[in-house]
Amino acid sequence: MKIFTSTQIHELDKYTIDHEPVSSINLMERAAKAITHCIEAEWSNRTPIVVFAGPGNNGGDALAVARLLADDGYQVSAFLFNIHNKLSNDCALNKKRLIESKRIKQFTEVSVNFEPPTLTPDTVVVDGLFGSGLNKPLTGGFAAMVKYLNSSPAKVVSIDIPSGLICEDNTYNISANILKADLTLTLQQKKLSMLMADNQKYLGRLKVLDIRLSPEYIQNTDCRYRILEENDIRGIMQPRDDFAHKGSMGHALLIAGSYGMAGASILATKACLRAGAGKVTVHSPKRNYDIMQISVPEAIQQMDPEETLFSHPVDTEPYNALGIGPGLGSNETTAIALIAQIRRSTCPLVIDADAINILSSHRAWMQQLPKDIILTPHPKELDRLAGTTSSCCYERLMKASELAERLQAYILLKGHYSALCLPNGHIDFNSTGNSGMATAGSGDVLTGIITALLARGYDAPSACRIGMYLHGLAGDLAAKDLGKESLIAGDIINYLPKAFLRMED
Numbered sequence: 072m073k074i075f076t077s078t079q080i081h082e083l084d085k086y087t088i089d090h091e092p093v094s095s096i097n098l099m100e101r102a103a104k105a106i107t108h109c110i111e112a113e114w115s116n117r118t119p120i121v122v123f124a125g126p127g128n129n130g131g132d133a134l135a136v137a138r139l140l141a142d143d144g145y146q147v148s149a150f151l152f153n154i155h156n157k158l159s160n161d162c163a164l165n166k167k168r169l170i171e172s173k174r175i176k177q178f179t180e181v182s183v184n185f186e187p188p189t190l191t192p193d194t195v196v197v198d199g200l201f202g203s204g205l206n207k208p209l210t211g212g213f214a215a216m217v218k219y220l221n222s223s224p225a226k227v228v229s230i231d232i233p234s235g236l237i238c239e240d241n242t243y244n245i246s247a248n249i250l251k252a253d254l255t256l257t258l259q260q261k262k263l264s265m266l267m268a269d270n271q272k273y274l275g276r277l278k279v280l281d282i283r284l285s286p287e288y289i290q291n292t293d294c295r296y297r298i299l300e301e302n303d304i305r306g307i308m309q310p311r312d313d314f315a316h317k318g319s320m321g322h323a324l325l326i327a328g329s330y331g332m333a334g335a336s337i338l339a340t341k342a343c344l345r346a347g348a349g350k351v352t353v354h355s356p357k358r359n360y361d362i363m364q365i366s367v368p369e370a371i372q373q374m375d376p377e378e379t380l381f382s383h384p385v386d387t388e389p390y391n392a393l394g395i396g397p398g399l400g401s402n403e404t405t406a407i408a409l410i411a412q413i414r415r416s417t418c419p420l421v422i423d424a425d426a427i428n429i430l431s432s433h434r435a436w437m438q439q440l441p442k443d444i445i446l447t448p449h450p451k452e453l454d455r456l457a458g459t460t461s462s463c464c465y466e467r468l469m470k471a472s473e474l475a476e477r478l479q480a481y482i483l484l485k486g487h488y489s490a491l492c493l494p495n496g497h498i499d500f501n502s503t504g505n506s507g508m509a510t511a512g513s514g515d516v517l518t519g520i521i522t523a524l525l526a527r528g529y530d531a532p533s534a535c536r537i538g539m540y541l542h543g544l545a546g547d548l549a550a551k552d553l554g555k556e557s558l559i560a561g562d563i564i565n566y567l568p569k570a571f572l573r574m575e576d
């Protein structure tokens with residue numbers, strides 16, 4: 072699913088009007104009907120409804136919803152905020168239609184003073200103050216209104232987007248001036264800000280309503296952001312060749328696990344095997360030999376000359392991909408071995424965990440990273456790597472994207488909607504996964520999976536897309552059986568076969 076920017080949404084709206092063709096007022100009626108339908112499915116007509124409409128088309132939607140609900144027997148009061156005496160055409164037309172329909176209990180147009188109504192816990196507020204046209208944070212009277220609604224006991228349904236939340240960049244927005252909805256009914260597609268962890272508190276439950284905007288525009292318009300769905304992944308997954316043998320399915324090398332951190336290398340290695348690599352070699356310090364041999368008998372052991380850490384880069388000639396970092400530690404000897412390893416590697420590379428932390432504390436080395444390298448930081452690792460301390464998810468995402476462009480690398484920023492930042496500035500969001508996967512070792516599993524896919528011959532973007540999707544899907548399947556609370560990284564590996572099976576259906 073493509074994620075359009077607010078500018079593109081505006082164009083999509085216009086294109087639909089011109090090409091379907093449909094008049095803009097009828098398109099608004101279509102949206103209003105879909106919204107009304109959802110509200111009626113949730114609340115009976117004994118529910119008092121208070122509608123807050125702004126001066127633009129979001130307000131137009133809200134006034135149309137007010138009329139439709141009143142027509143269906145709901146007790147509706149509506150407030151239209153027209154402080155600059157300027158309404159969009161369709162908002163003005165819907166104001167006229169609402170007044171003419173006469174079913175409404177109360178309609179108030181606010182130009183200067185606003186006497187807030189009493190909102191009871193059983194009231195449903197329909198928020199149509201601002202939608203995708205909001206281009207700066209709310210201030211003054213509108214900010215005060217949001218605060219009043221946020222402190223009221225009423226349930227809030229936001230049309231398109233909670234008022235005050237901007238579709239893309241909320242870096243300088245003020246949390247108190249953004250409405251906290253209980254239900255957000257967004258039109259046609261999710262907005263970028265809805266994918267950010269720090270904005271979830273405003274959305275409540277989120278539903279996407281299809282209002283049949285031009286499929287042609289949607290298909291033909293290039294888009295910086297998209298959410299990867301099952302079909303996108305099915306489209307790039309290759310069937311396993313009937314004549315495959317272990318030599319043709321790729322030989323993956325993992326350099327992982329210092330003494331005391333063998334678990335990370337065990338998880339990455341098992342995941343790599345389960346993700347279908349023909350052969351997996353794992354390089355670890357001598358003292359981890361027994362535990363590795365016992366835990367993953369399917370893997371080939373390669374021992375570092377050091378007892379407790381990674382110290383010697385290896386020849387990557389025999390391997391088709393290298394994953395490095397899980398449980399590696401950040402000892403200076405390891406740091407020097409890491410950069411030497413990166414320099415001499417001739418195969419595709421995945422850099423994770425401690426390997427990322429080492430690069431963060433030796434930033435000059437970043438210039439030596441080969442093109443097309445994959446980095447899989449979680450937010451804190453990204454902050455260290457990019458040298459930022461932002462608590463704003465959008466700002467962090469933009470930093471990750473800039474870094475991906477600068478390094479010509481693939482940066483997979485892990486999170487609920489893991490974001491794959493591509494060298495061309497585009498960003499693909501993952502749609503699988505759940506909060507149960509926020510557990511130690513989950514990232515090591517992802518590294519193992521992506522390394523396997525690279526070794527099997529997928530290119531870097533496909534390996535990242537398939538890898539994060541399957542990782543999340545395995546987590547979802549595990550959570551279905553086991554619940555989220557007790558999920559551990561090993562469960563993700565155990566459910567990886569089922570995730571593959573699902574994709575083969």
Ligand SMILES: NC(=O)C1=CN([C@@H]2O[C@H](COP(=O)(O)OP(=O)(O)OC[C@H]3O[C@@H](n4cnc5c(N)ncnc54)[C@H](O)[C@@H]3O)[C@@H](O)[C@H]2O)[C@@H](O)CC1
Nearest residue numbers: 084099102127128129201202203204205206207208209231
């Ligand atoms: N895009 C689509 O596909 C459709 C959009 N529709 C509705 O149209 C909405 C977008 O309408 P508009 O583009 O008219 O935009 P909005 O209704 O979101 O708001 C636009 C108005 O707000 C003002 N404004 C912007 N930032 C402000 C701020 N910080 N403080 C005060 N005023 C501010 C603008 O000057 C403008 O007057 C959507 O959210 C949706 O609800 C629907 O009618 C149907 C189809």
Ligand SMILES: [K+]
Nearest residue numbers: 201230232234
């Ligand atoms: K809104």
